[in-house]
Amino acid sequence: MRLTASELQQALSERSDYFIVDIREPYEYEACNIGSMHVPMADISKRIDELPKNRTLVIMCRSGKRAEAVANLLISDFGFHNTRYLEGGILAWRDQVDQTLELE
DSSP states (O other): EEEEEEEHHHHHHOOEEEEEOSSHHHHHHHHHHOSSSEOOOGGGGGGGSOOOTEEEEEEEEESSSSHHHHHHOOOOOHOOOOHHHHHHHHHHHHHHOTTTTEEE
């Protein structure tokens, strides 16, 4: 269920069915993002209908902890069985993929 930043980068270059959902708080997302859909963690259940069931969801946060919890929730409670989370979050993305990102 977890996905490293390097694996995600490769998958994005090869596949079009990955759909990234950034669950960080608005101030975190505004400070730095990679162009993903923004749905704060607290709003996930209220905005569940906005998430595509026909794509592989990749949930991301700052370090991966919140994303793992949300991915588990989406799988167990909402039937999004094609869900993964970005291990290490945007911190890992910065370290492994794009060192130019400036975090808050």
